[in-house]
Amino acid sequence: MFKKVVITTQKLQFSTGQISKLSQLRSISDSRFFKFKTPNDRYKQILPDKDDEIVISMSSGVDSSVTALMFAKNYKNVRGIFMANWSPDKFVGSNSTCTIDSDWLQVREICNQLNIPCERVNFEKEYWTQVFEPMLDQYQHGYTPNPDIGCNKYVKFGKMIEYLNKLFSGKSNKWWLVTGHYAKILYDKETNQSRLFRADYKKKDQSYYLTSMPNNILNNIIMPIGHYTKPEIRDIANDYNLLTKDKPDSQGLCFVSQVGKFKDFLNEYIPPNPGNIVTKDGKIWGKHQGLWSATIGQKSGISMPQGDNKYKGVWLVSDKNIEKNELIISRKDDKDAFYKDIININLSTWYWMIPDMNWSIVEKNLIDGTINCQIRSLQIPNIVKNITFNTTNSNANIQINEKIFGIAAGQTLALYKDEMLLGSGVIC
Numbered sequence: 001m002f003k004k005v006v007i008t009t010q011k012l013q014f015s016t017g018q019i020s021k022l023s024q025l026r027s028i029s030d031s032r033f034f035k036f037k038t039p040n041d042r043y044k045q046i047l048p049d050k051d052d053e054i055v056i057s058m059s060s061g062v063d064s065s066v067t068a069l070m071f072a073k074n075y076k077n078v079r080g081i082f083m084a085n086w087s088p089d090k091f092v093g094s095n096s097t098c099t100i101d102s103d104w105l106q107v108r109e110i111c112n113q114l115n116i117p118c119e120r121v122n123f124e125k126e127y128w129t130q131v132f133e134p135m136l137d138q139y140q141h142g143y144t145p146n147p148d149i150g151c152n153k154y155v156k157f158g159k160m161i162e163y164l165n166k167l168f169s170g171k172s173n174k175w176w177l178v179t180g181h182y183a184k185i186l187y188d189k190e191t192n193q194s195r196l197f198r199a200d201y202k203k204k205d206q207s208y209y210l211t212s213m214p215n216n217i218l219n220n221i222i223m224p225i226g227h228y229t230k231p232e233i234r235d236i237a238n239d240y241n242l243l244t245k246d247k248p249d250s251q252g253l254c255f256v257s258q259v260g261k262f263k264d265f266l267n268e269y270i271p272p273n274p275g276n277i278v279t280k281d282g283k284i285w286g287k288h289q290g291l292w293s294a295t296i297g298q299k300s301g302i303s304m305p306q307g308d309n310k311y312k313g314v315w316l317v318s319d320k321n322i323e324k325n326e327l328i329i330s331r332k333d334d335k336d337a338f339y340k341d342i343i344n345i346n347l348s349t350w351y352w353m354i355p356d357m358n359w360s361i362v363e364k365n366l367i368d369g370t371i372n373c374q375i376r377s378l379q380i381p382n383i384v385k386n387i388t389f390n391t392t393n394s395n396a397n398i399q400i401n402e403k404i405f406g407i408a409a410g411q412t413l414a415l416y417k418d419e420m421l422l423g424s425g426v427i428c
C-alpha cells in the first residue's frame, strides 16, 4: 500500500496511496510540529520526556487526529483513547445524530494508520449523572446551563483523569493526556504551575468551555492545537492523507440533531410547569409551559393590542423570574431590558483556575484594563471596569465596558487576564 515519500521544503507529500503505517515515517522531521508560541518568556509549552506515557484523547475529528500524528511521529509510548459518553438509544424522541460506534471505528482506523494502540472507555454513567441530569434540572428551574463546561469538568478531565491515574499507578514514567482543544496550557516558570490560555486562533478558541476543569491536573495535560489555526491543521491532515482530513467540525451536543429543536428535546424530559407571561408592569398576558421553553430575545408569541400606545409593537422575552415562575416580556426597542453592562455572579459557584488567585489581586489589575470576561464561547471579550461585592448574598456585580445582549441566569462568566484564564462562576 505504501508507495513513496516525497519531501518538499516544508511539507511532506505522498505521491500515491495512503500511509499504511506511520512508523515508516518516524525518521522524517516536520518543522511544523511542536512549533509553539507563548505570550512572553515567563511561559513555556512543556513537552513530555522521551520515555513518558502519552495518551491522546481522540474524538475521531481532524484536530485530535493531527494531535495524535504529531506525537506518534515523535514519541514511542503513545496510545489513543476514545470515550463513549452517551448512547443514542438513551435519548427519546430526538432525531439523534450520535455516531458513537462509527466514531470509534474511525478512531481505530486512524490509530491503525498511525500505528499506535487505542482503547475505548465507557463514561456514560458519569455523563448521565454529572452532566445530563444536572443540565435538565437547571433548565427545569429556569436557568441556562452549559453542559459542555460540565462535560469537561466531570468527564473529559474528571473521570478520564481518575481512569488514567489508576491505569498508570505504580509506573515510574510520567503520564500525559493530550487533547485536540483549541486552547493552550503553558507552564509558568515563576510559579512552577501550568495555566490555561486562549487559543491563538480566536475563531475556534475553546478556553471558555474549559473554565471549570480541575486546576490541579494542568501539569499533566497538553493542548498543542491551541498554537495553530484550523487551516494549518487541515493542511497537515491533508499532507499526511489522514483518514479524517475532510471530516467536518462537530457541532454542539450530538444528541440533539438541530439547535432549533432543543426545546422539543427538553420537552421530552421535563414535565410541564405552566406559569404566567407578564410585562414589567405586572400585567398578565398569557401562559408558558415551562421557563426552559423560552430563550431571552425570542418572540413572545403574544398578540399585543396594537391600538394601545403602551403595548403596541413587537414584544420579546426579556427575562425570567425564577422564583415566581414567570416569563417577562419587553418591547423590542426597550434597550435597557435586553442590554446590560452589570453581570451578577453567584460567588458560591466561583472557581479559581489559578489556585493562589483572589479578588483583591483581580481588583488591583482592573486599572490597567487587562481583566476581561466572556459569558459565552467565541464572544468578543469585554473589559471589566469594576467589581462590587454583596457578601450577605454571596454575590458580585461585574461591570463591563459596554451593554451586551442576552445575559441569562445559569450561564458561566469566565474571567481572564489578557489571554490567561483566572476563574469562572455562574450568573444569577
Ligand SMILES: Nc1ncnc2c1ncn2[C@@H]1O[C@H](COP(=O)(O)OP(=O)(O)OP(=O)(O)O)[C@@H](O)[C@H]1O
Binding pocket: 056, 057, 058, 059, 060, 061, 062, 063, 064, 065, 081, 082, 083, 084, 085, 156, 178, 179, 180, 181, 249, 250
Ligand atoms: N469521545 C471522545 N473521546 C475522546 N476524546 C474526545 C472525545 N470527544 C472530544 N474529545 C477530545 O476533546 C477535544 C475537543 O473536543 P471537540 O468536541 O471540540 O472535538 P471534535 O470537534 O469532535 O473533534 P476534534 O477536536 O478532534 O476535531 C478533541 O480534540 C479530543 O481531544
